[in-house]
Amino acid sequence: MFKRPVKEISSEFSAEEKFLPSIQRTVRESCIAAGMRRKEVSAVLLATEEAATNIIRHAYLYEKGVLRLRIVIYRKLVVISLIDFGRSFKPDSSGTLDLQRLIESGRKGGLGFYMIQKIMDSVEYISSAGRNELRMIKRITSRPSMERPFLRRMSTLRVKFSFWTFLIMAVIIAGSFYFIDRRTSQQLYNRLDETALALTKTISDQAAGHLLRSRSATEFDELVKSYIRANTELEQIVLIDNQGLVIAHSDDIRNIRKPYQAPPEVGTVAVGEPFRYVQGGQELNFLTQPIVWNGRKLGNVFVIYSSEPINEPLHKARERAIQLTLLLLLFGVFGIYLLSNYFVRPIGQITRRVRAFTSGDLESELPLEGAEEFFEISRAFNEMMTRLKQDRENIVAREKMAKEIELASQIQQTLMPTRLPEVPGLDLHAFYRAASVVGGDLYDIFEIESGRYCLAVADVSGKGVPASLVMSMLRTVIQISAADAASPAETLVKVNEYLFTNIPGGMFITIMLVFYNATGRQIEIVSAGHNPMLYYHADTGHIDRINPTGVPLGMPAMIEGSFGDKLEQVNLTLEDGDSFILYTDGITEAANAHGEQFGLDRLTSLLKEQISVDRDVTSRLICDSIVAELDDFAGFEKQADDITFIMARTAFGSESDEPPATHGSEFITVDEPSDTGTG
Amino acid sequence: MESLAISLSEGSTQVASEVRVDGVIDTATASQLEEVLESLLKRGRYKIIIDLAGVEYISSAGWGIFIANIRDIRANSGDIKLANMIPSVYEIYDLLEFDNVLRAYNSVEEARLDFGERISADPKKKVPR
Numbered sequence: 054m055f056k057r058p059v060k061e062i063s064s065e066f067s068a069e070e071k072f073l074p075s076i077q078r079t080v081r082e083s084c085i086a087a088g089m090r091r092k093e094v095s096a097v098l099l100a101t102e103e104a105a106t107n108i109i110r111h112a113y114l115y116e117k118g119v120l121r122l123r124i125v126i127y128r129k130l131v132v133i134s135l136i137d138f139g140r141s142f143k144p145d146s147s148g149t150l151d152l153q154r155l156i157e158s159g160r161k162g163g164l165g166f167y168m169i170q171k172i173m174d175s176v177e178y179i180s181s182a183g184r185n186e187l188r189m190i191k192r193i194t195s196r197p198s199m200e201r202p203f204l205r206r207m208s209t210l211r212v213k214f215s216f217w218t219f220l221i222m223a224v225i226i227a228g229s230f231y232f233i234d235r236r237t238s239q240q241l242y243n244r245l246d247e248t249a250l251a252l253t254k255t256i257s258d259q260a261a262g263h264l265l266r267s268r269s270a271t272e273f274d275e276l277v278k279s280y281i282r283a284n285t286e287l288e289q290i291v292l293i294d295n296q297g298l299v300i301a302h303s304d305d306i307r308n309i310r311k312p313y314q315a316p317p318e319v320g321t322v323a324v325g326e327p328f329r330y331v332q333g334g335q336e337l338n339f340l341t342q343p344i345v346w347n348g349r350k351l352g353n354v355f356v357i358y359s360s361e362p363i364n365e366p367l368h369k370a371r372e373r374a375i376q377l378t379l380l381l382l383l384f385g386v387f388g389i390y391l392l393s394n395y396f397v398r399p400i401g402q403i404t405r406r407v408r409a410f411t412s413g414d415l416e417s418e419l420p421l422e423g424a425e426e427f428f429e430i431s432r433a434f435n436e437m438m439t440r441l442k443q444d445r446e447n448i449v450a451r452e453k454m455a456k457e458i459e460l461a462s463q464i465q466q467t468l469m470p471t472r473l474p475e476v477p478g479l480d481l482h483a484f485y486r487a488a489s490v491v492g493g494d495l496y497d498i499f500e501i502e503s504g505r506y507c508l509a510v511a512d513v514s515g516k517g518v519p520a521s522l523v524m525s526m527l528r529t530v531i532q533i534s535a536a537d538a539a540s541p542a543e544t545l546v547k548v549n550e551y552l553f554t555n556i557p558g559g560m561f562i563t564i565m566l567v568f569y570n571a572t573g574r575q576i577e578i579v580s581a582g583h584n585p586m587l588y589y590h591a592d593t594g595h596i597d598r599i600n601p602t603g604v605p606l607g608m609p610a611m612i613e614g615s616f617g618d619k620l621e622q623v624n625l626t627l628e629d630g631d632s633f634i635l636y637t638d639g640i641t642e643a644a645n646a647h648g649e650q651f652g653l654d655r656l657t658s659l660l661k662e663q664i665s666v667d668r669d670v671t672s673r674l675i676c677d678s679i680v681a682e683l684d685d686f687a688g689f690e691k692q693a694d695d696i697t698f699i700m701a702r703t704a705f706g707s708e709s710d711e712p713p714a715t716h717g718s719e720f721i722t723v724d725e726p727s728d729t730g731t732g
Numbered sequence: 733m734e735s736l737a738i739s740l741s742e743g744s745t746q747v748a749s750e751v752r753v754d755g756v757i758d759t760a761t762a763s764q765l766e767e768v769l770e771s772l773l774k775r776g777r778y779k780i781i782i783d784l785a786g787v788e789y790i791s792s793a794g795w796g797i798f799i800a801n802i803r804d805i806r807a808n809s810g811d812i813k814l815a816n817m818i819p820s821v822y823e824i825y826d827l828l829e830f831d832n833v834l835r836a837y838n839s840v841e842e843a844r845l846d847f848g849e850r851i852s853a854d855p856k857k858k859v860p861r
Contacts, residue, residue, distance in 0.1 A: 070760065092823050095789075099824060103792050106759050153832075164799055165792040171828045 060086070060126040068109045068118035068137065076105050076122055080133060087126040089193050097133070097191050100172040103165035104135045104187050112139030112185060130174070130192045141180040210400065211393045218392070222385040230378045237370040241363040245286070246327050246338070249358045252287070253342040256280055257354045260292050260300075261346045270309055273301035288337060289357040295350055315339070315355065329360070336360040399427035403434060410438060460521075473498045476506050477571045478627075480702040482672035484680060486639075487695050493520025493562075494637050494695035497528055499535075504571040507535045507544075508699055510635040511564035512583070514605075523556050531566070541566040541579040546617040549581070549606045561607040565635050574627040574703065579620055581606050584638055587657055589664055591630025591705075596657050599623055599633075629705045630668060632675075634660060636698035640679070643687050643696065651686050672700040736761035737786075738768050748779040748813075748847045750840060754786030757794030766797045773801065778810020781843045785816035790824065798834055811835070813843040 062083055066072040080101045084094045108120055121136035170176055175190040259276055277290040281303045292300040293313045302308040315322075318330035319339045327338040337357050344352040406419050418438070419431040469485055476498065483496050493513030501507050509531055513520040527548070534547035545566055552562070563583040569576050578586060578601055585600035601621040608616070636656070643651040659682055663675045676698070683696065735755050742749035749772055757765055772780060782798075784790075798812050805812060815837040817825060825836060837843040 073759075092820070095820050096824060096827055099789075099791060102758070106791075106793075164796045168792045168795070168828055 058125045058127050062122075062124040062126075064122050066120045066122065068113045068120040068139070070106070070109055072120070073102060073105055076120070077102060079122060080124065083124045083126060084131060084191075087131050087193055089131065089191070093191065093194070096172040097131075097189075100169045100189060101133060101135070103169050104189065107142075107165055108135060108137045108139065108185075108187075111142050112137045114140065128193075130190055132188060132190050134186050134188045136184060136186045138183055139185070141183075141185050209397075211397045214393045214396065215389050218389045219386065222389070223382065226378050226381050226385070230374055233374050234371060237374075238363075238367055241367055241370075242360075245358075245360065245363050246340075249286070249327065249338065249340055249356060250325060250342075252280065252284060253340050253354055253356045256290060256292075256356070257342045257344045260344045260354060261351055264294070264300075264344065264351045265346060270301070270306075274306055277301045277303040284358075286358045286362050287356060288359050289355070291355040292344070292352060293355070294352040300352065313353075313355065316357070399431070403427075403430060406434065410441075469495075470497055470499070474500045474506065476500075476569065477504075478574055478703060479506075479569065479571075480672045480704060481508075481699065482676045483697075483699045484676045485695070485697045486680075486692070488639070488692045493524050494639060494697040495524045495528055496635070496697050496699055497531065498699065499532060501535050501568070506569040506571065507531070507541070508567040508569060508635060508701070509564060510583070510637060510697060510699055511562055512637045512639075512695075512697075513562045514560055519560070523560060523562070526555065527552070527562060527564075535568075540622060541568045541577050542617070542620050542622040544568075545579055545581055545603070545606070545620060549616045552607045556607050561605040563605045567633075567635065576625050576627060576633075578623045578625070579603060581616075581620070584636060584641065585653075587634045587636075587653075587660055588625070589632040589660060591628055591632075591664075591668070594661070594665065596661055598653070598657075599625075627703045629703055630664075632660070632664060632672075632700070632702040634675075634698055634700050637695065639692075639694040639696035640683060640698060642694060643683055644690060644693065645687055646690050651683060655682075655686075669705065670702075672702050675702075676700050736764050738764060740768060740772075742772075742777060746844075748781050748844055749777045750781045750783060752783040752786070756789045757787060757797075758789065758791040759793045762791070762793035762797055765794065769797060769801060773804070776808075778805050778808040779847050780805070780810065780812045781815055781837075781840055781847075782812060783815050783840050784821060785818070787821060788818065790821055795828070795830065798830075802833060811847070813837055813846065815840045815843045 060083075062079065064079055066076055077098050081094060081098055084097055089097070105120060108118075109115065112118070116139070118137060118139050121134075123132075123134040123136065125132040125134075169189065172191070173189040174192045177186075177188040179186045179188065256276070260273070263273055263276060273292060277292065280290055281287050287303075290301070290303045291308075291313060292302075294300055297312050298310055299308045299313050316330070316332065316337075316339065318332055319328055322328045322339060322341055324341055324343060327340045329336060329338050331337070337359055340356045340358070342354045342356070343350050344354060403419060418435050421428055421431050421435075470483075473481060473483065481498060483498065485494065485496060487494075493515060495509070495511045495513070497507070497509045499507055511524075511527060513523050513527065530548050530551050531544065534551070535541075535544045538544040538547060545564070548564075556562075561582075563581055565578065565580045565583040565586060567576050567578050567586075578599055580586075580601045581603045582605035583603075585598040588597045588599050589595075590597065601623045603620045604616060606616075634656075640656060641651055641653050645651075656679070659679060660675065663670055663678055679698070679700075680696075736757060737754040739752045740749065741752070751765075751768060751772075753765060755761065769780070772778075798814075802812055813835050814825070816839060817836055822836065825831065825834075835843075835846070837846065
């Protein structure tokens with residue numbers, strides 16, 4: 054996910070508050086080195102201090118310990134990990150913390166984690182095999198503005214591609230234009246020169262004839278002038294004899310008998326080869342040809358002709374070539390446009406898709422098309438999205454669940470008695486531990502009237518918030534109904550009547566209700582489809598399962614009989630040392646990794662063993678050993694259901710009205726909800 | 733360890749008590765401040781101005797003291813008002829969204845005025861300045 058780290062720093066500290074400044078210093082230096090802004094550095098320091106303090110206080114409880122600090126700096130983020138080997142404590146209600154709630158609760162704790170979460174971009178708590186890691190990630194926001202400079206914006210793949218292809222195309226076209234142009238002009242010149250040469254040769258032949266016949270100067274003049282007249286491209290014709298004196302001059306007759314002077318622009322000239330020069334803005338060609346008769350040289354012909362005749366065809370040819378070039382360029386640009394589109398489109402598609410993804414569209418997939426590379430990218434991206442989608446769904450589900458659990462367990466906490474009454478003659482201890490998925494367990498112990506007490510353990514079917522809400526109602530209903538009921542059976546009938554009209558269909562409750570009369574040490578037991586009570590007879594050492602018949606509360610109208618008809622009540626008198634336990638199926642159905650259940654037999658023998666080892670063992674100790682045994686049994690399996698039970702003992706030799714040794718809330722053990730069976 | 737100095741001024745004419753804090757409020761020193769606040773609350777002085785001009789740093793333990801007591805204080809129609817936070821402290825205050833919970837003022841006078849304005853609704857009481 055991340056690029057390669059730029060830097061990694063690991064150091065180890067003794068978990069003591071006096072080392073906090075050293076930890077802070079390390080973090081500060083790393084953050085500054087990573088390019089974090091000052092404001093953010095101080096925030097990160099605060100978060101680190103909170104985290105470290107938490108570890109010292111809560112993970113190690115100020116005991117000796119090791120605090121490992123690991124900082125990994127990436128280009129755009131810093132990961133700060135604090136690792137300890139102390140007590141694992143899950144930061145409570147992670148993710149759902151809000152300030153208002155903290156204030157409502159008036160607690161100071163929790164604020165630290167709230168701050169860490171506020172400051173950091175991401176916080177993870179990883180706990181396994183005795184090693185706890187709090188991993189905090191802070192992004193480094195770049196200091197320069199996000200506006201990209203124009204040149205950078207222009208250097209898109211498309212622009213680059215277009216620029217280079219256009220350049221290459223232009224060079225090729227210009228090259229071919231130059232080549233074609235040169236060839237056409239060459240051809241035209243050749244034709245012009247050939248014509249001129251032919252003419253010159255003809256003139257030379259005629260001049261040779263004239264010379265042999267010693268014609269007059271006028272005739273020579275007439276010869277050259279006639280050629281000038283007949284051929285517009287000829288500018289000048291000059292004939293000289295072999296002494297170099299002019300015989301005939303088409304321009305000026307006065308040059309006759311004078312030595313011939315070639316135009317100053319003309320340099321050395323080979324016979325029969327035109328020499329091109331420019332005079333007065335006009336291109337002229339100078340050509341010389343000897344006048345020969347039977348191998349005897351009689352003189353020379355000099356001809357100057359203009360390039361004028363080829364100007365027009367050359368111009369036309371050029372025009373055509375330019376038109377063609379432009380057309381080619383036009384096609385080329387169009388082609389480049391199409392090509393760049395073709396290549397860039399998949400990128401655009403992917404970009405759009407990623408954007409859509411970041412703004413929440415998780416559904417649509419990228420079409421698998423285009424070049425192999427894009428095909429691969431699209432496929433990889435689709436895979437990534439699928440994975441992310443799954444993760445997100447998981448996270449959403451988990452968060453939703455966590456929220457529900459939190460809410461439910463909050464409700465549940467308020468439902469459970471915070472303080473149990475002192476029940477004379479009974480050593481009572483209650484235990485409750487919510488499962489990670491909140492179940493609907495309930496227990497209650499309260500005084501109905503002086504000397505009469507009610508013990509209740511119930512299990513509401515279903516889990517989560519609905520079950521919790523029903524529980525809250527149930528507890529109140531039991532307390533009210535018990536107040537003016539003569540027996541637990543009567544109480545349950547009333548409770549059922551009330552619930553029947555007030556709970557949603559399909560939800561039912563099993564409950565065991567025990568009334569305890571302190572003066573006679575009698576108990577009356579009813580059960581609405583609940584797990585049997587385990588009753589230990591001190592005199593025989595035998596454990597009975599007491600399971601009065603009864604159907605669960607809230608069951609729909611029965612085919613025959615009413616709820617009350619089915620309800621059986623068992624009355625017992627407690628003897629010295631007699632003990633009993635009320636529990637929910639959270640104990641008996643606790644499973645280990647092999648899917649094996651803890652079971653009633655294990656509970657029975659455990660109870661027997663505890664009491665037989667020490668007949669004065671307190672309820673609290675029994676509770677503790679049951680929980681220990683249960684956790685040992687479940688191992689790392691998740692606790693699937695609430696574990697709830699009430700353990701009650703009568704002391705040896707105490708005849709009732711002596712209050713128990715323990716007081717108030719000490720009766721209760723309430724465990725925090727835990728993920729694993731080992732709490 | 734960093735140290736913390738706290739001075740308390742509560743004139744009889746003044747409605748609000750002023751707590752001037754200097755130093756660093758962290759896990760080690762927070763308890764001192766907590767004691768001072770508790771003593772104020774015990775004496776029924778619920779209108780409190782904390783002058784943070786000399787405070788370089790407040791850890792969660794420090795913020796926790798304000799947060800923990802604010803509900804009770806408001807229930808007694810009082811308030812905790814923070815004055816003179818230095819920029820680095822204010823940034824944290826802002827980042828952690830404490831502005832939803834505790835009000836901040838540029839000076840002690842402003843905070844006093846805010847307490848005063850509320851009281852001025854009751855004409856029998858004198859507006860302190």
